[in-house]
Amino acid sequence: MDPRIYNAPTKNTWCAGCGDFAILRALKLALAEQVIAPHEVLVVSGIGCGSKLPDYMNVNGFMTIHGRPLPVATGAALANPELKVVVVNGDGDSYGIGGNHFLHTCRRNPNITHIVENNQVYGLTKGQYSPTSDKGYVTTTSPDGSMEMALNPLAVALAAGSTFVARGFAGDPKQMAQLIVAGMQHNGYALIDVLQPCVTFNRVNTYDWYRSRIYKLDEMDETYDPSSSEAAWEKAHEWEERIPTGILYNREGIPTYEDQVIQLRDNSPLKGTLSLWDDPRPEQYESLKEQFV
């Protein structure tokens, strides 16, 4: 499938050179590789530079309030388990404002692929430190350097029970597309934390900074076993000098949240009372319009 099918005519307002461009491209490539039609995908986002992404794609999009894309996406996945649900939001939206939802999504294991555009700064609001900013990081709101220890999202995800944990780099779109494909094919919640330089407000964690530190797990250690939680835990704590990218943890066979909801076993809500799929009668459209429009 040609990835251009997902192109939208909307004018892009990201800064030139923003790492979000690579994430957008990788997502389109991943969808095209899996031959997923635009109407079969829902991309949910929150608030932030990266959360503008659904606007730049020809797919179903839902830009919700700050920090809430995961519960919205969980609801969508429950209502229509056949939908490919992808959440794309930044580190502030995911781990700060939406931190609570992040924890509980990890343990619930809904069938959602979560791509975090982690630029370690609040870009849209002009460069304040975020939950993943390294300690000592100087910004307008931390003129003497951030006093707080940076959140380690991969370790948190592992500790909270996430069944798929990966890290990508915006400078490696090919690998990122592969990770998104793997995350979407995983049965359950898949976290893909993408190191994404903010070229305007983060002058520390630049493309060059990352390039000199990152290494690909599968290339560096062919014996690395992503089903081992101990190995993943160790790799999740590598930072500063060397930063691993790739699939850190992948555990299959864990029931998803949807699998465990009794009401979903026979049919999805969308195929039940509101179904237009099996019996698309005009009066049903009218009935739905009366209820919801």
Add this chain to the structure above:
Amino acid sequence: MDYEGFLDSVRDDGGFRSREETKSIVANVFRAIAEVLPQKHLEGLSDQLPSELMVYLRGAHEEPDPYFDEHLFLGWVVSTIDATGERDKTTGGLDLYADYSGDEAMRRCRCVFKVLKSTVGADHRTSIGSFLPDGISALYQSA
């Protein structure tokens, strides 16, 4: 041309404020080139470019990422632009410099490309351009 001469030419052409700023611009444009230039291409270049510049190309990959595009290329260069503290040229916005940093990044690329093209031989001049992402290649050709 030696390294010092290369920097002087870029600085004169771009009107950059300091030698340090020029070094940083040149380094980042070369690092971005390293992302798209296949490793095997470095051998011939090392005879024509000063060793100080070849250092930046050492990061070249055996097989460059085919999806490395003009946005990513510019990202390496935009990082060298001071986006805050400059005069606000936007119309009422608070994006102090970010609004037009892409144009400035392209100008910086053009300055480095111009000197690079005058430094390497005709074969390399053509082949480097062929490895660059589409939008950047056009910029290189026009430099």
